[in-house]
Amino acid sequence: MSQDDLSGLIARTALGDRLAFSSLYSQTSAKLFGVALRILKDRGQAEDAIQEVYVRIWRRAGSFRADQASAMGWLVTIARNQAIDLIRARQPATLEYDDAPDIADQAPDPEARAALSGETRRIEGCLxxxxxxxxxxxxxxxMEGLSYQELAEQYAVPLNTMRTWLRRSLIKLRECMSR
Known part of the structure; x- marks a missing residue:
């Protein structure tokens, strides 16, 4: 169907001609459904969108100007906008600033960082x-999560010797840190 034929059907639809509207639907519904389906990626939602598209076409047919836009371009724009409106409706509404939940910063505050820095220096000194x-x-x-066995192999000492090293070292560290 040519653009002039579509323009004529839209013009007759603007006058309330139900046969022209039915013919317009028959000639364009497959293409407009494809546009909606491509955007929405859901057949059920695309079908809902197309129903609303043709309601809009019926109501707005009088605003179509053949000298300003092609008939199919005008119809596709209505279908595209309807599909985008449905996507926007799916997205959750944003919260007002006062309604937003308080989210605490997980990073330590400056005082905690200073304390940690001091603790780090003490631990390094004790080590x-x-x-x-x-x-x-x-x-x-x-710090690295190596097992007793891995450490014993790395330092070429028996397993029980490594356990003793670590136990005695932790005792010395605890004594040093408590001073």
Missing amino acids: GELEADRAAAVVAAY
């Missing part, structure tokens, strides 16, 4: 009082 291999084994066990 410095241990023998170098013992301090490295404690860090590997408790």
